[in-house]
Amino acid sequence: MTNARNLTNLSTMSNTEFYNEQKWCEQCKGYVRFLMSVNHSYCVDCGGRVRLFNRDDDTRFADTVQRHKWQAS
Numbered sequence: 213m214t215n216a217r218n219l220t221n222l223s224t225m226s227n228t229e230f231y232n233e234q235k236w237c238e239q240c241k242g243y244v245r246f247l248m249s250v251n252h253s254y255c256v257d258c259g260g261r262v263r264l265f266n267r268d269d270d271t272r273f274a275d276t277v278q279r280h281k282w283q284a285s
């Protein structure tokens with residue numbers, strides 16, 4: 213149930229904006245509105261799983277984290 217815990221943390225972090233946000237749908241190749249379930253979010257258009265970032269954003273995010281780790285050590 214680690215996924216559920218992560219989602220809970222996310223929603224508490226940005227409580228008011230969370231449901232207005234859009235997520236990346238791999239199938240629609242774009243940011244879409246989504247439905248929340250306990251463990252995952254689903255695209256309202258195609259019903260596929262959606263993610264918080266697309267791949268480019270993911271890479272950029274990981275890059276930032278790496279750099280922070282680098283400076284910390």
Ligand SMILES: [Zn+2]
Binds near residue numbers: 239244257
């Ligand atoms: Zn979709």
